Amino acid sequence: MDRTFVIGVGMTKFEKPETRDWEYPDMVREAVTGALADAGVEYAQVRRAAVGYVFEQSTAGQRALYDIGLTGIPVVNLNNNCATGSTALLTARDWVRTGLADCALAVGFEKMNKGVLSPGAGGLPKVTPLDRQLGIMVEKYGWEQSPMTAQLFGNAAREHMERYGTTVEQLAAVSVKNHRHSVDNPYAQFQVEYTLEQVLGDKPIHAPLTRSQCSPTSDGAGAVVVASERFVREHGLEDRAVEIVGQALTTDTEAAFADRSAIDVVGVGMTRAAGRQALAEAGLTVEDVDVIELHDCFSVNEILTYEALGMCEEGKGGELVESGATTHGGRWVVNPSGGLISKGHPLGATGLAQAAELTWQLRGTAGARQVPGAVVGLQHNVGLGGACVVTVLRSGTLTREG
Template structure:
């Protein structure tokens, strides 16, 4: 496992409602743009990884059937919201094992096809999971964390709402984001209550379609400045005990430790972060889990301006899930597209100047008795 793996091409579709567009059409748009970005043809691709959560069986094969890939392996990857990141992780492992030199990884989701509502924790029978049986939904899970955070950390609902204000400000600069309108603290707090203390503008949009794609290669390529995948970690949740802290985000902290160790880096080496802010409270918890803030210092870090554009370590310059949107299978790949553009100096008005190292963090799945089902942390660098 001595070869380096690079992102040599990156692309995505705008996230939003793509009425009248089929999921394969969305995915194909991202795929073709990423390949053009990398300067490769179908004959150069040796394997394909398709990340998707709710699109059904063999979606990858359906999407690439007419693109001229000539029977190469297609792997369909589902790992809840971490599906896209997991697909990159698996592809990188195959390349480090010298199975492939150049592969395509893409994520796709069309949530508007579901007709609205919250994403189900489980779609299986009632015996599968206690939370699913009880009707637990993710806004409720994060609302409990938010309530506990406010009670134990001396925080207020305005502190949580400030995350949405920051990320919507960033999203207004991103032509790929679903929500491109800035908001104020008062507007966030006055929006419809979803699960106390989380209001509508503190939850990522549930009606969103989109796709993202990257070309990975052990060859540096020549189309654009290649971005090296410095490390990749995917871990599963541990069984929780009665005294476990729901504010701990243990699974993400564990994935981050693995990823930092692989890369030989520490949190202070990171210049830009794309993290899984499905709800405002999540960003604050992940500041601490990723080592960006010490325990109990997340709110102070946010209000210092360090995680805003122009700050020391901008977090979610894309607008994050709160503004960009969260088409499940595409999210993890889209985070890496954003970081690739940032590290190549191609992010336009939201560019983080001088960025050399980027971190992408994505969690996935809620099941009874664990923090999350999966968490991934990747470090990218130039």
């Protein structure tokens, strides 16, 4: 199979819904135009496009790209819940490495409504892709009048605290770190630092989670141009090409439900499997990784992901963030963009925004949030119900000489 490279990335600033007067074709145009310009290629050179979103109508991908060009290329619409953007990236990569296209486009967007993640006042939904996950959660913790996803992750946090002694301060430390990182990211929805006391004292959403430990409703789009080695060399793009050296998409197994665990049902097993597979394909371990963009939809999920990726022992994720190992000057820099908590979480765009951040980091062009000497980056994007994509990227693998 062909080697595959990210040659161009683009994204909009992630915005609070109704902040900007735009529709999804507007945000897609901005992200795709940026990615094409970054790559130095024309839309006519793109042979296939994968377009991801969660809440829009069924063929929104075609409409989203009509304003870019009407070239007749195949456009595939994707929805994999919160892992949609990375699923689009994986699809584009598969097309390139199997020879179906030498240049492909991955796009993700979301225009969200203010009330899209509404409280569960109406009771437990009867029909949902998360039936099994919710059933296990309710067995242990019941059903409350808070947003459904906040209940799932908040109850995972409760179980982690009960099982391992994780503290509310350790959970809040994730948000303190990521909000601090976001100050230097012009694409972030929030660019404000929070103290530990401010995070702990913020509006309760679902105990132990407060508002600043939860990713906000957001609008935005991201885009990535993926190309083969031949395309990169033919167009002299070696200096900006970042190789995708490993990638995996996983879903739940029976193990997610076997122990009736509130932790297991929020995707820990998917993350563990996808991380192992992607790193194995890359021929690397997590110790070789310099910078990580992971799916901190809620603060607890960053802690769970540390453990699932093997960055620390199970149950030690709270201690890891508290130690400073996951910020500048530590062993890894996790979520230098500010993560979902600060950067925002327009569902279909999130994975591609993560890929954009890592591309900038591995090129050394991330400005004030740059991780010095970053060579290997890992991206983690999870959607309940269930999908998880882990992507490993590496710079410096392709030169003009060989």
